Amino acid sequence: xxxxxxxxxxxxAFNFIQNxxxxxxxxxxxxxxxxxxxxxGGMAGFFKYIQTNLQYPEAAKAKGxxxxxxxxxxxxxxxxxxxxxxxxGLNAECDKEAIRLVMNAEKWVPGKIDGKVVRVKMAxxxxxxxxx
Numbered sequence: 001x002x003x004x005x006x007x008x009x010x011x012x013a014f015n016f017i018q019n020x021x022x023x024x025x026x027x028x029x030x031x032x033x034x035x036x037x038x039x040x041g042g043m044a045g046f047f048k049y050i051q052t053n054l055q056y057p058e059a060a061k062a063k064g065x066x067x068x069x070x071x072x073x074x075x076x077x078x079x080x081x082x083x084x085x086x087x088x089g090l091n092a093e094c095d096k097e098a099i100r101l102v103m104n105a106e107k108w109v110p111g112k113i114d115g116k117v118v119r120v121k122m123a124x125x126x127x128x129x130x131x132x
Contacts, residue, residue, distance in 0.1 A: 029074055029119045033111030037075035037120050040106060054101055056128060057093035065091055069098045069126045077117045079107035090128060098126050 039046035070087040084102045089095040102124065111120035 027119065029121050030111065030113065031121050033113050033118055033120050035112040037079075037111040037122065038109040040109070046105070049105055050101060050126065053104070054126070055097060056130070057097055060091060060093045060128065061130060063091075064130065065094065066129050067094075067127075069094060069128065071098050071102050071124045071126060073102050073122055073124070075108045075110055075120050075122060077110050077119060079110050081105060081108070087123065094128050101126070 039049075041048070067090040068088070069090050071084055072087050073084040074082050076082055081103055084099050086095045086098065110117045112118060
């Protein structure tokens with residue numbers, strides 16, 4: 001009887017430790033979280049960062065290129081940004097600038113599900129519009 005109890009206790013302890021490790025190494029990327037990632041200063045702060053740091057490519061200006069780009073990226077568990085890619089591009093120069101802009105943003109407050117920090121996929125529309 002003692003051996004069976006010891007075996008069950010060890011089995012339960014092993015499963016608990018294994019589940020804890022899986023939770024800590026969960027690399028799932030979620031599209032939606034209970035608490036969405038938040039940029040320091042909120043979305044208003046993020047839009048201000050974009051407005052201040054967007055550098056309209058000279059080649060695109062010269063050609064009169066305007067339009068909208070959609071960038072997808074992941075907010076990691078530590079708030080850093082990874083995996084930025086163009087979902088809908090405009091041209092090579094503007095696409096490159098959109099990626100640079102997103103990747104150079106400061107760290108976000110990461111998203112959470114059930115109180116646990118998770119990776120969350122985000123998408124951003126960026127408008128490239130020449131001044132009149």
